[in-house]
Amino acid sequence: MVQRIITLFMILLMAGAITYSDTTIVLDKPLENANVDIMKAFKNRKSERAYTSQLISIHHLSTVLWSGYGINRQDGKHTVPTAYGKDYMKLYVIYNGKAYRYLPEKHCLQFIQAEVTTAMASTQGWVGKSTCVIVIVADMDGFPFYAGLREQQLKYAHATAGCIAQNIYIACTGLKLGTCLVAGVNVTGCKKAFKLHENELPLFIMPVGYPSAH
Ligand SMILES: Cc1cc2nc3c(=O)[nH]c(=O)nc-3n(C[C@H](O)[C@H](O)[C@H](O)COP(=O)(O)O)c2cc1C
Secondary structure, eight states: OHHHHHHHHHHHHHHTSSOGGGSOEEOOOOOSOOOOOHHHHHHHOOOOOOBOSOOOOHHHHHHHHHHHHOBOSTTOOBSSOOGGGOOOEEEEEEETTEEEEEETTTTEEEEEESSOOGGGGBSSGGGGGOSEEEEEEEEGGGSOGGGOSHHHHHHHHHHHHHHHHHHHHHHHHHHTOEEOOBOOBOHHHHHHHHTOOTTEEEEEEEEEEOBOOO
16 A cells, blocks of 8 residues: 555656645755855855846755754754744745745745745845745744833844844855845735735845846
8 A cells, every 4th residue: 555655656756746846845954164254254245136047056045044044052042143032033935936934943945835926025126036035024923922012022023134134145145145135025925925924024035046247
């Protein structure tokens, strides 16, 4: 029986009825060393808005996402500081026309849906030309009751989003990728693309690509 199921799965896979990309993508280990001096990365950091049509590799995406909001310690905390050490941020990704959620604890991309465009994420036209967009989302349900009123919680979320963005900028600089922090978020488009619940607020987006030659 098990053998038959495996055979059927293999046939469907070969026929293209099941594609690997319509499932969770297990990301490989992020780079341990980008061979870039941190001070040089600060010196070279800049916003890039023009990218080639080449999709960034999963290997690069792995390192960029981990730098932005990966887990870097045994106690489950992140590469960025969070208020009260709580986990109220989420990264979502549009990659190759598909929507995913980054799961830091498993370091994988959880498939949400296909037929999604990067244009859905932003109110700014140039973003739609990119093939990969990271969306920085605050999950207001992630705050403990003692984190103050909503206005205070939003301040925390925006501060953490800034840290995530800078980590992504620096990782991109090290990997020779281009990115830009964009406040022009299409909230309705993001909600649709990622099936967000009402307390998940998309704050910023960051297209990522190989910079086109200037
Ligand atoms: C909070 C914030 C919001 C931004 N929003 C946008 C945006 O909506 N669209 C855009 O093209 N750039 C946006 N940027 C990028 C800035 O335009 C950019 O950082 C600035 O021009 C300085 O260029 P540099 O990043 O190369 O130093 C934003 C930057 C910040 C910090």
